[in-house]
Amino acid sequence: MINLLVLPLLIPLVTAALLIFLPKSIRVQRAVSVVSAIGTLAASIVLLLTVKDNGIQTVNVGSWDAPFGITLVSDTLSALLVTTSSLITLSVILYSFRSIGEARERFYYYPIVQFLLVGVNGAFTTGDIFNLFVFFEVMLMASYVLIVIGGTKIQLRESIKYILVNVISSALFVIAVAMLYSVVGSLNMADISQRIAQIGSLPILTVIAVLFLIVFGLKGAIFPLYFWLPGSYYAPPVPVLALFGSLLTKVGVYSILRSYSLFFYHDQAFTHELLGILAIITIIVGCIGAIAYWDVKKIIIYNIIIAVGVLTFGISVATEESYMGTVFYTIHDMIVKAALFLLIGVMIKITGTNDLRKMGGLMKKYPLLGWTFLVAAFALAGIPPLSGFVGKLLIVRGGLAEGAYVGSLIVLLSSLVVLYSVIKIFMNGFWKAPKDYPGEENQPVLSLWAPGALLVLASILYGVGAEVMYPIISQATDALVHPAIYIDAVLKE
Amino acid sequence: MEILMSIVIGALFASSVYLMLSKSLLRIIIGTGLLSHGAHLLIITMGGLKRGAAPLLGEKAASYVDPLPQALILTAIVISFGVTALFLVLAYRAYQELGTDNMDEMRGNEAND
Numbered sequence A: 001m002i003n004l005l006v007l008p009l010l011i012p013l014v015t016a017a018l019l020i021f022l023p024k025s026i027r028v029q030r031a032v033s034v035v036s037a038i039g040t041l042a043a044s045i046v047l048l049l050t051v052k053d054n055g056i057q058t059v060n061v062g063s064w065d066a067p068f069g070i071t072l073v074s075d076t077l078s079a080l081l082v083t084t085s086s087l088i089t090l091s092v093i094l095y096s097f098r099s100i101g102e103a104r105e106r107f108y109y110y111p112i113v114q115f116l117l118v119g120v121n122g123a124f125t126t127g128d129i130f131n132l133f134v135f136f137e138v139m140l141m142a143s144y145v146l147i148v149i150g151g152t153k154i155q156l157r158e159s160i161k162y163i164l165v166n167v168i169s170s171a172l173f174v175i176a177v178a179m180l181y182s183v184v185g186s187l188n189m190a191d192i193s194q195r196i197a198q199i200g201s202l203p204i205l206t207v208i209a210v211l212f213l214i215v216f217g218l219k220g221a222i223f224p225l226y227f228w229l230p231g232s233y234y235a236p237p238v239p240v241l242a243l244f245g246s247l248l249t250k251v252g253v254y255s256i257l258r259s260y261s262l263f264f265y266h267d268q269a270f271t272h273e274l275l276g277i278l279a280i281i282t283i284i285v286g287c288i289g290a291i292a293y294w295d296v297k298k299i300i301i302y303n304i305i306i307a308v309g310v311l312t313f314g315i316s317v318a319t320e321e322s323y324m325g326t327v328f329y330t331i332h333d334m335i336v337k338a339a340l341f342l343l344i345g346v347m348i349k350i351t352g353t354n355d356l357r358k359m360g361g362l363m364k365k366y367p368l369l370g371w372t373f374l375v376a377a378f379a380l381a382g383i384p385p386l387s388g389f390v391g392k393l394l395i396v397r398g399g400l401a402e403g404a405y406v407g408s409l410i411v412l413l414s415s416l417v418v419l420y421s422v423i424k425i426f427m428n429g430f431w432k433a434p435k436d437y438p439g440e441e442n443q444p445v446l447s448l449w450a451p452g453a454l455l456v457l458a459s460i461l462y463g464v465g466a467e468v469m470y471p472i473i474s475q476a477t478d479a480l481v482h483p484a485i486y487i488d489a490v491l492k493e
Numbered sequence B: 001m002e003i004l005m006s007i008v009i010g011a012l013f014a015s016s017v018y019l020m021l022s023k024s025l026l027r028i029i030i031g032t033g034l035l036s037h038g039a040h041l042l043i044i045t046m047g048g049l050k051r052g053a054a055p056l057l058g059e060k061a062a063s064y065v066d067p068l069p070q071a072l073i074l075t076a077i078v079i080s081f082g083v084t085a086l087f088l089v090l091a092y093r094a095y096q097e098l099g100t101d102n103m104d105e106m107r108g109n110e111a112n113d
Helices: A003-020 A026-054 A076-095 A102-106 A109-126 A129-148 A151-186 A187-198 A203-220 A230-234 A239-263 A268-292 A297-319 A320-351 A367-381 A386-401 A407-432 A445-466 A466-481 A481-489 B002-020 B024-048 B068-098
Strands: A059-060 A070-073
Touching: A003 A026, A003 A059, A003 A070, A003 A076, A003 A109, A026 A059, A026 A076, A026 A102, A026 A109, A026 A386, A026 A466, A070 A076, A070 A109, A070 A187, A076 A239, A076 A320, A076 A445, A076 A466, A102 A109, A102 A320, A109 A129, A109 A239, A129 A151, A129 A187, A129 A239, A129 A367, A129 A407, A129 A481, A129 B068, A151 A203, A151 A230, A151 A466, A151 B002, A151 B024, A151 B068, A187 A203, A187 A239, A187 A320, A187 A481, A203 A239, A203 A268, A230 A239, A230 A297, A239 A268, A239 A297, A239 A481, A268 A297, A297 B068, A320 A367, A320 A407, A320 A445, A320 A466, A367 A386, A367 A407, A367 A445, A367 B068, A386 A407, A386 A445, A445 A466, B002 B024, B024 B068
Parallel strands: none
Antiparallel strands: A059 A070
């Protein structure tokens, strides 16, 4: 079963290709999408268990031995992220049935979601820096279509800015890869790491590290490069927003984590310091946005930026504990962000507005939705025993141990702001006097609520079962702290 | 030769930045095209502009060119071609729908929503 790690890429790819030929039969599209998403999830869970028991799995595509060919590498970290992405995609597909609308379904919505999953899973799995660029492009191409599908005015307007930003960042990615190639003469990530270790610390490597930070920071939305995110993510409908918010930014964060732990860990004085400062400013900017708005979508969108800041802070500290916290928190944040987006999507469907001031009193009629939202909100803020707590605890402890007191304090304080911002949604949306909303009886609330609840359940299990997850996470962290494990697995024999 | 190429790449980047900073959507798209051209030239320059035989074993030459940068450029050209095509279609559709190609009028503020 050496080809197991190709399955989470192959299943969505084949499904997408198949679905393109069936645009008119929506029922078939839905059925095939769900079956394939479940298949992808099952394959990735099997992959995760295999990696946990047998160590890092690799496939040399076309039987060209590493470092000459393209290598796909699945270590515990990437298997974990692939599993999480597949789970989120499954819930979003389930949510889309009753919410995305027939017009979008006819225009290749489901195949594009599958293509997005190919790109995301590929970016997590690949062990080749140029192949990472290619999977970024697969993912971005799908996201360009998803952001504009439906063709409303705001979508067209925002998609142009989104594409422009990403075209520029792709060009920068190519430039960064070219410069790295000219210095080390390899594209295989394990081989690059080995050669950088031999070269030692050249000043040009710091330049390349910062260039990669700009590229991945644009995707992941860290401080000066986040400007496009609130506007662009606001435009598409909620299921697409949930996919983008939970998956796309995390791909950027993962790439920073991978490149900074595998390539640029020798000379940390400048790069990691820079990353730490940017992370802190990112958190602050996100906090300001999360407090400022009365629009539910905007509030959660700014919460994405806060989470990215917390994660990059964990990466910048670069100790075993903070890496472990980062891995823990990444998975938590992907699940719970997607859940929150889906739940506020239900609120928007019921009330017909994004504006919190026009909502109110949902608790009376929809108690289940209210309680689910509250649990998700607490999980996001990191209240124990829910899933946000463990990751944040480890990140803060790692930060304090390294003497990064300001950053750790900001991370802690940001939890309060996160709590305030989501409780603001809860208090204004679910409390207050009940109101009647036109057309609320026609909304399929229960079937919209279920996918969100599935993710909240996953988040609870992840938090309560932290004990079970701990060995897996710590295995994922080992490969980050000791690049030799990763290198040996890829370049064996 | 490398220096000449660097100047060309710099000129391409400069003009693409100039174009992308303008307000007209079409100029912006041309700017992204020039930007990717610059990036592709940069790859081939970074790989080293060596003169040598084609990288085939039967050539028995003293030196071979590095095939990898060319493979990278080929991939990057295809991708940027696809993105530019999509971008152009989208710009046309946006022009039809929004009635403008001026980025100033596409700001996301209350007046435009």
